[in-house]
Amino acid sequence: xxxxxxxxxxxxxxxxxxxxxxxxxxxxxxxxxxxxxxxxxxxxxxxxxxxxxxxxxxxxxxxxxxxxxxxxxxxxxxxxxxxxxxxxxxxxxxxxxxxxxxxxxxxxxxxxxxxxxxxxxxxxxxxxxxxxxxxxxxxxxxxxxxxxxxxxxxxxxxxxxxxx
Numbered sequence: 619x620x621x622x623x624x625x626x627x628x629x630x631x632x633x634x635x636x637x638x639x640x641x642x643x644x645x646x647x648x649x650x651x652x653x654x655x656x657x658x659x660x661x662x663x664x665x666x667x668x669x670x671x672x673x674x675x676x677x678x679x680x681x682x683x684x685x686x687x688x689x690x691x692x693x694x695x696x697x698x699x700x701x702x703x704x705x706x707x708x709x710x711x712x713x714x715x716x717x718x719x720x721x722x723x724x725x726x727x728x729x730x731x732x733x734x735x736x737x738x739x740x741x742x743x744x745x746x747x748x749x750x751x752x753x754x755x756x757x758x759x760x761x762x763x764x765x766x767x768x769x770x771x772x773x774x775x776x777x778x779x780x781x782x
Contacts, residue, residue: 619686619687619688619689619762620686620687620688620689620692621684621685621686621762622638622684622685622686623638623682623683623684623685623765624636624637624638624671624682624683624684624685624761625637625680625681625682625683626677626678626679626680626681626683626761627668627679628668628679629673629677629678629679630673632672632673633670633671633672633673633758634670634671634673634677634761635668635669635670635671636668636669636670636671636683636685636759636761637667637668638667669759670758670759671685671758671759671760671761672758672759672760672761673761674760674761674762675761675762675763675764677761677764681764681765682764682765682766683761683762683763683764683765684761684762684763684764684765685759685760685761685762686759686760686762687759687760691757695743695757698739698742698743699739702735702738702739703732703735703736703739704732704735705735706731706732706734706735706738707728707729707731707732707735708728708731709731710727710728710730710731710732710734711724711725711727711728711731713727714726714727714728715727743757
């Protein structure tokens with residue numbers, strides 16, 4: 619289980635919207651000197667993003683919580699996001715090369731295959747049509763406990779999917 623501290627920003631019936639709490643190891647962020655992370659933050663902007671998580675502990679808005687996601691979910695998401703689009707790109711390029719005798723069409727086929735692969739991944743992870751649910755139940759993080767219950771995030775034996 620990968621764990622991180624977060625703050626509840628919105629609450630719904632069965633899930634909450636969370637924002638990750640930014641914590642640094644050295645405390646030099648925001649100062650004029652240090653490792654350079656503050657400089658990158660000013661240039662690129664360390665915007666915070668909200669994400670959905672199952673509310674297993676009935677957390678309320680403003681609560682500081684520990685959120686977790688199963689490592690297998692992260693690995694399968696990485697597979698979907700990297701391997702599937704690359705496979706569809708290569709497949710489309712090979713098909714265009716076999717059917718058409720022009721390198722321009724092979725490049726266009728590869729680009730089209732890549733885009734179709736990304737579209738399929740988005741549809742698979744988010745859902746098609748009117749039945750969209752945020753990242754589906756399988757890919758959603760879970761609020762494990764209130765942040766005050768423990769001093770740090772620890773790996774636990776809990777599993778989002780309930781498998782051992």
